[in-house]
Amino acid sequence: xxxxxxxxxxxxxxxxxxxxxxxxxxxxxxxxxxxxxxxxxxxxxxxxxxxxxxxxxxxxxxxxxxxxxxxxxxxxxxxxxxxxxxxxxxxxxxxxxxxxxxxxxxxxxxxxxxxxxxxxxxxxxxxxxxxxxxxxxxxxxxxxxxxxxxxxxxxxxxxxxxxxxxxxxxxxxxxxxxxxxxxxxxxxxxxxx
Numbered sequence: 001x002x003x004x005x006x007x008x009x010x011x012x013x014x015x016x017x018x019x020x021x022x023x024x025x026x027x028x029x030x031x032x033x034x035x036x037x038x039x040x041x042x043x044x045x046x047x048x049x050x051x052x053x054x055x056x057x058x059x060x061x062x063x064x065x066x067x068x069x070x071x072x073x074x075x076x077x078x079x080x081x082x083x084x085x086x087x088x089x090x091x092x093x094x095x096x097x098x099x100x101x102x103x104x105x106x107x108x109x110x111x112x113x114x115x116x117x118x119x120x121x122x123x124x125x126x127x128x129x130x131x132x133x134x135x136x137x138x139x140x141x142x143x144x145x146x147x148x149x150x151x152x153x154x155x156x157x158x159x160x161x162x163x164x165x166x167x168x169x170x171x172x173x174x175x176x177x178x179x180x181x182x183x184x185x186x187x188x189x190x191x192x193x
Contacts, residue, residue, distance in 0.1 A: 003176050004119055004120040004176070004177060004178065004179040005119065005174040005175065005176055006123050006136060006137055006138075006174035006176075007119045008172070008174055009116060009117045009125065009136050010133070011133055011134060011135075011136070011170065012132055013133040014131055014132060014133075015030055015039060015041070015125075015127045016112065016115035016116055017029075017030045017031075017115075018030050018075070018105070018107075018112045020075065020105035020107055020112060021088070021105065021106055022103040022104060022105050022106075023088060023091050023092035023095050023103075023104050026103075028103045030131075033073075034131070036069055036070055036071035036129070037068075037069055037070065037128075037129045037162065037163055038070045038071070038127065038128055038129060038159055038162040038163060039070070039072075039073070039126070040065060040070060040072045040073070040124065040125070040126055040127075040155070040159065041073055041124075041125045041127070042072075042074050042075070042122055042123065042125070043074075043076070043077060043113060043116065043118040043120075043121055043122065043123040044058075044074050044075070044076060044104075044121050044122045045076045045077075045078045045083070045086045045121045045178070045180075045181075046076070046086050046090050046091060046093075046094040047083065047086060048121040048122075048177055048178040049178070050121060050143065050144060050176065050177035050178060051121050051122050051177065051178075053142065053143065053144045053150065054122065054139050054140075054142065054152070055094075055098040055100075056098065056150075057139075057150040057151065057152050058098070058100065058139070058152070059098055059100050059101065060152070061139075061152040061155060061156060062100060062101045062102045063101050064156075065159055066102065068163060070163070073102055073103050074100065074102055074103070074105065075104075075105045075106075075107050075112060075118075076091055076105070076106055076107065076121075077107035077112065077180050078121075078180060078181040079181045079182060079184075079186075080108075081183070082181055083181045086181070091104050091106060092104075110180070110182060110186050113180055117188075117190055118180060119179065119180060119190070119191055120175055120176065120177035120178060120180065121177045121178050122139060122175055122177050123136075123177065124137060124138065124139060124155055124175060126155070126158045126162065126168070128162050134161075134162060134168040135155070135159075135168050135172060136172065137173050138154050138155075138173045138174065138175040138176070139152050139154060139155050140152055140153040140154050140155070141153075141154075141173075143176060154172070154173065157169070158172075
């Protein structure tokens with residue numbers, strides 16, 4: 001199991017724009033979340049063991065966050081030619097199986113992943129009400145096989161700080177997961193290691 005860390009996009013970065021299809025066939029855009037007090041953007045995929053490990057708690061986190069008015073969106077940017085298990089059809093099945101309450105978007109061109117400098121699945125970003133990056137990194141300390149309970153602590157603490165109007169701690173740990181499966185010839189410079 002390859003372990004790729006987050007690139008840790010600089011804090012203070014404005015939320016990169018996106019307009020992507022979801023698993024229901026609708027288009028979801030960044031603009032739709034402009035009135036939310038916070039926005040969570042996550043890069044995930046169906047087959048990654050790191051994503052599967054947290055999928056159930058991610059559903060719980062999503063329900064809790066959405067109840068508080070937080071925007072939550074998941075994006076899969078993997079190349080579906082090399083990884084057909086991450087196709088939009090399989091994304092719809094995974095979303096239903098995991099009972100995810102948030103949109104699950106397909107980034108076929110991988111341009112949105114590049115704009116966020118996403119490197120792994122899962123990779124998490126929290127933007128405040130002004131659309132400025134205040135957190136990027138891990139869901140929590142749990143990884144497949146390390147026996148640490150899956151709680152979503154790090155992501156929850158970041159979102160709750162934004163909702164309280166507090167500063168988010170800058171002591172942030174990179175996420176670790178499977179690398180994004182780039183289409184041959186589209187791999188960004190930062191992913192070439």
